[in-house]
Amino acid sequence: xxxxxTAIDTVLTAENITKSFGGVHALKGASITMRRGEVTALIxxxxxxxxxxxxxLSGIHKPDSGTITLDGAVVQIDSPLAAKHHGIExxxxxxxLVEDLTxxxxxxxxREITKGVGPFQMLDRKAMRDKASxxxxxxxxxxxxxxxxxxRLSGGxxxxxxxxxxAGWGSSIVIMDEPTAALGVQETARVEAVIxxxxxxxxxxxxxSHNFDQVLRLAQHxxxxxxxxxxxxxxxxxxxxxxxxxxxxxxxxx
Ligand SMILES: Nc1ncnc2c1ncn2[C@@H]1O[C@H](COP(=O)(O)OP(=O)(O)OP(=O)(O)O)[C@@H](O)[C@H]1O
Numbered sequence: 001x002x003x004x005x006t007a008i009d010t011v012l013t014a015e016n017i018t019k020s021f022g023g024v025h026a027l028k029g030a031s032i033t034m035r036r037g038e039v040t041a042l043i044x045x046x047x048x049x050x051x052x053x054x055x056x057l058s059g060i061h062k063p064d065s066g067t068i069t070l071d072g073a074v075v076q077i078d079s080p081l082a083a084k085h086h087g088i089e090x091x092x093x094x095x096x097l098v099e100d101l102t103x104x105x106x107x108x109x110x111r112e113i114t115k116g117v118g119p120f121q122m123l124d125r126k127a128m129r130d131k132a133s134x135x136x137x138x139x140x141x142x143x144x145x146x147x148x149x150x151x152r153l154s155g156g157x158x159x160x161x162x163x164x165x166x167a168g169w170g171s172s173i174v175i176m177d178e179p180t181a182a183l184g185v186q187e188t189a190r191v192e193a194v195i196x197x198x199x200x201x202x203x204x205x206x207x208x209s210h211n212f213d214q215v216l217r218l219a220q221h222x223x224x225x226x227x228x229x230x231x232x233x234x235x236x237x238x239x240x241x242x243x244x245x246x247x248x249x250x251x252x253x254x
Contacts, residue, residue: 009035011172011204012057012088017066019052026052027063028228036172039195039205041215041236044225045248050208053225054175057206058090059083071172089166090175097150097158104132104146107165135168136161139197142190156187160194167198174198175206180214192218212241224248 012034019027027049034040042050055061057068059080068075070086077083083090097106108128115124132146139160150158159179166174179195180188195218199205209215215222216236224232224247232247246252 009037011036011071013067013069014053014057015067015069017053017056017068018064019056019061020064025228027056027066029066030225030228030230032223032230032233034173034204034206035221036204037199037202038221039199039207039219041207041209041219041222042225042230043209043212043215043222043244043248048225048248049228050225051177053230054090054177054206054208057083057173058088058175084169084171087172088175089169089171089173091159091162091166091177091179093177093181097162099151100149102147102149103136103144103153103161104129106150106161107132107135107146107168111169131168135164138201139164139167139194154187156183156190159183159187159191163191163194163198167201167203171203173204173206175208177208178210179207180209180211188214212244215244216241226250 010033015031016029017027018029030053044050056063059077059082062078068077075086113124113127116122129146180191195205219236222234222236223230
């Protein structure tokens with residue numbers, strides 16, 4: 001790949017991001033890049049700053065300093081809504097699904113499709129059901145009908161629904177914080193298949209994971225965070241779990 005290709009493929013650059021909470025310097029000038037159609041993993045020990053960096057990208061925290069560039073333009077991501085407007089969707093660890101609503105209703109909370117005009121305006125339930133089904137089948141998400149209530153779904157199905165919902169709004173970047181931490185082997189494999197589909201559709205995925213095998217299986221690039229900095233980047237095809245552990249702990253020089 002040429003330098004120009006790399007520049008074109010770069011969808012997000014975060015440069016020198018700092019963020020402190022009182023006297024705690026959670027981010028001390030962290031920089032990462034992400035490319036479209038790739039899974040980029042973010043790894044590091046507890047407290048390294050991964051969640052804080054991700055929260056800066058998803059508009060939950062405002063960085064104290066630093067620059068975020070999307071498709072070559074510097075952007076301010078000062079709220080979760082601003083992040084969505086910029087095409088950045090985040091699958092929260094708690095998934096933020098409403099248990100008592102159906103799968104399709106969860107897709108459209110706050111973004112309902114309506115039909116008719118003025119006083120005759122009403123929810124277009126069929127359009128929403130159909131769109132939710134299309135999105136799920138596009139990602140080959142194996143769930144019961146979209147009319148099922150979320151509380152009846154397994155952990156893996158919920159995770160897949162949350163990912164499909166995040167992917168469903170034309171987002172160019174989907175951020176996931178430990179998407180399979182609570183899942184068994186089979187469900188993890190299903191969710192990983194959904195992530196691969198998302199990547200194949202051209203989305204840039206940012207994956208926080210403590211599972212090195214998963215990082216090496218799913219991601220093309222991995223950034224290692226330590227002490228509030230992204231201290232190393234590796235292509236996953238050119239590294240090993242042992243090297244990643246050494247980079248995380250600082251046993252290996254960068
Ligand atoms: N809202 C907050 N208020 C105060 N300190 C915070 C806050 N959020 C994070 N921190 C501190 O910032 C540092 C980085 O935390 P962060 O959660 O970003 O790390 P992490 O790499 O995601 O860790 P983990 O893998 O445990 O989630 C830690 O020292 C943490 O205690």
